Amino acid sequence: MILEPLVEKTLSSSQRALAELRKLIFSGDLPAGSDHLESELAARLEMSRTPVREAILTLEGQGLLELRPRKGVRILPLSPDDMSEIYDVLTELESLSADHAARAGYAPRDLQGLERAIDDMDAAVASSDLDAWAEADERFHSELVRLGGNSRVMGIVYMMSDQVRRARMTTLTLRPLPVQSNEDHRRVYRAIAEGDAKTARATHRAHRRAAKKIIIDILEKHRLRFV
Amino acid sequence: MILEPLVEKTLSSSQRALAELRKLIFSGDLPAGSDHLESELAARLEMSRTPVREAILTLEGQGLLELRPRKGVRILPLSPDDMSEIYDVLTELESLSADHAARAGYAPRDLQGLERAIDDMDAAVASSDLDAWAEADERFHSELVRLGGNSRVMGIVYMMSDQVRRARMTTLTLRPLPVQSNEDHRRVYRAIAEGDAKTARATHRAHRRAAKKIIIDILEKHRLRFV
């Protein structure tokens, strides 16, 4: 019998399995394209197969891995085509969110989260802190979707952001400093604040399309497949 | 997401559980808002809790039900707000699909599925066969998404179509005969055939927005919550 750490939080095993597997995938400890047996993962997480299996099924539903009976679970690689698909979905759903956010008539204080994210991105660009920029960028997009007020959109975008994050790990250092990007963010922000749904939607759409092109070009140029 | 081959071999218990639970939900045997214990469902499907539990987790991920520890799983009701969210997502993703389908430059024979669905809807309207119309309408939309070529979009739309189908069971007999609707479909079809992405997108978007309004109005007018 193994003694538990005293500060152990009361997280259920399957929740832990889900979180830990996610971390292992994002950290690259479980590289894209690699295969792993349920029992192996269970041993690694020091729990039985049952909760691990539940987490695996969830992650399969989220498109992070694939069950291949008798061959183990395969961590799914992301090809440029995959990223293209994901960016297209994000483009549509975030643009919808921008539209709805503009129509919702939010007060300035409701938009503080957006504004702060934009400011943080400016600061990050100024100090060339790519990690801080990525974090603030992600915050901007998730805040935008939250303001859109559609819980289904939030769920889908949250799922796909996971995948984008995987790709970003690789591409972040290869892309030019995102200077233009924040100008776009500010324009989206202004349009929402002014209740101009049409501009908010169109501006965000253009922003996402440009971002997609940058990422896809990098992935293809460097023949990056596994991220 | 992937269509199963028609030659069904002995499918696994968890697959059966998934299919059967779906059927029970759609048939109304498990009404929206009702609670059910894992063990009760397992007994009903004549299998152990394990595969039932796996199916339940999958269905939870698809938003059909909710796990409430110690209270059983609750079949989720669909409020007008839920339907509004779902229609908004479908509007965006199907419009994207129409756009991409138009750009893809399909040959006429590739579009046969669309055309047949439209013809079938015409026939169904002529004979006032609402069920046939609903089936063909669903076929049109799923074919459209298939032509769009984005597998993520296909997956999301497939999931949400399940929910729309639940609502449609109730609203179908309450709505006016969908005559205008098929005129829209034909215009989308023509735009795709002619490679006019802009028109395809805009037309389909308008179509979906109109459909959403009809459904939501009915749901609210009749105070329908559980479907």
Next chain:
DNA sequence: GCATCCATTAATGCATACATTATAGAATGC
């Protein structure tokens, strides 16, 4: 009579044991 606490109960979450089955490799026949 009311509130609080404790005990009982029952449902889930997890572990484990078992059944099923695909696959690799050996063995046998040609």
Next chain:
DNA sequence: GCATTCTATAATGTATGCATTAATGGATGC
């Protein structure tokens, strides 16, 4: 030597049993 078949193995899929824990109801004290 090659192919085919059979067998052993191992991984998944499923069943079952046990532990944990939330909820309910009763009992007790005020």
